[in-house]
Amino acid sequence: MSKNLIIASTSTIHGSAYLEYLLPTLEKLYTGVDEILFIPYARPGGITHDAYTAIAQQAFSKINKKIIGIHTYKDAAEAVKVAQGIFTGGGNTFVLVNQLYKNKVMQPLREVLLNGTPYLGTSAGSNICGLTMQTTNDMPISYPPSFKTLGMVPFNINPHYLDPDTNSTHMGETRETRIKEYHAYNTVPVIGIREGSWIRVEGKKITLEGTLSARVFEQDKTPYELSTNTLLTL
Template sequence: MRLLLLSNSTAPGHGPLEHAREEIADALGGARRMLFVPYAQADHDAYTAAIAGALAPLGVEVRGAHTADRPAALLEEADAVFIGGGNSFRLLTALHRHGLIPAIRAKVAAGALYMGSSAGTNMACPTLRTTNDMPIVQPPSFDALGLVPFQINPHYLDPVPGSTHMGETRAKRIAEFHEENDVPVLGLREGTWVRADQGRLTLGGVAAGAVLFGRGLAPVEYGPGADLSALLHTEPAFDSPLG
């Protein structure tokens, strides 16, 4: 299974996907036809155009899933699929509505590259449960694509020492997740990503790296280049019903 899961699509001082362009080019290999899934944002045309412009220097032809009555049919012509960021609840609702959950799973199992950023990275997990987003719509289920057996928290933010903010930190919210579920959660800081290829999972991106949370375990820090392949063999244990 070939995966490239980005914490974010745009980094400060860079255009869309520019900070990860070399990694994207390498992950794509010879793939030149990409299906882009823009449902996490409201303006599908503008979002697709922005991604098409960002990938044009790589010689990639981008088509938006929203341009067909049956978006899943467009997967037949694609070498890769990319799900962009925005609101995860809106995105997952659309994936279920258009029958894209089983279609994308099958396409990736057949060897196509799956790329995700932010909400699209959430979609690669077993469930929606570690998103940062507000539930602006209600999906029929929290079940996502399940391309990896662990959870990811994109845009992970460390607690700020001396902060007077009284709301939950990201670490606290993940701890609450582990009160109900025994599944590892990888907190991907801005500018980082994980890439899966040939059974190996590697952390890439900026020096800030990522932090791994487990139920009853102290958080573990990882830097770029870390081998996280053991996470691919996780057996998810969700203590409350999905959906």
């Protein structure tokens, strides 16, 4: 078996229902899967695990998939090991990573993904596919024991990547400035994924898919664009 992942910038694009833009792609990802394990730990806006799972279930019911929240299992690690497919939703990456470590899920999750269990991550659920979570956009509202994450790709993710607005009077840091700061202390490349695009991982093959190009950042190099349907070779 080999890796089979979709690493998406977002769950929802403007004017569209939750996961709606991805559903045709998810049907293919989860071919032969009846039941998907949902990891709601990131809790966007502080939503409960049950309420978040219900949102995911509503979306996946459109492609006839059943969703079960990992929080309903007594042994979260065991739930990961036996899952047919897995989805980790967005929210706060610090909260998500803290819960993955607290519930002893990080390593089992890495192992099953390396062995081919189909996986969808959106936003925070995508952040954890990188080598570390250090290029998240989220506030550190909880304190994970480590920033190290799944390492499904040889770089870090910056979901919801925003280009500088030349018409804005905002004087704060741009996303590009923050990633440049990261590279003052770290060598790991960073992929900024814009809304509506995702990274497809099939074994060793890593491809950008979706509607928009991605921004690639490497230490001591000028950032550059990666077109959709292009192989990533970092």
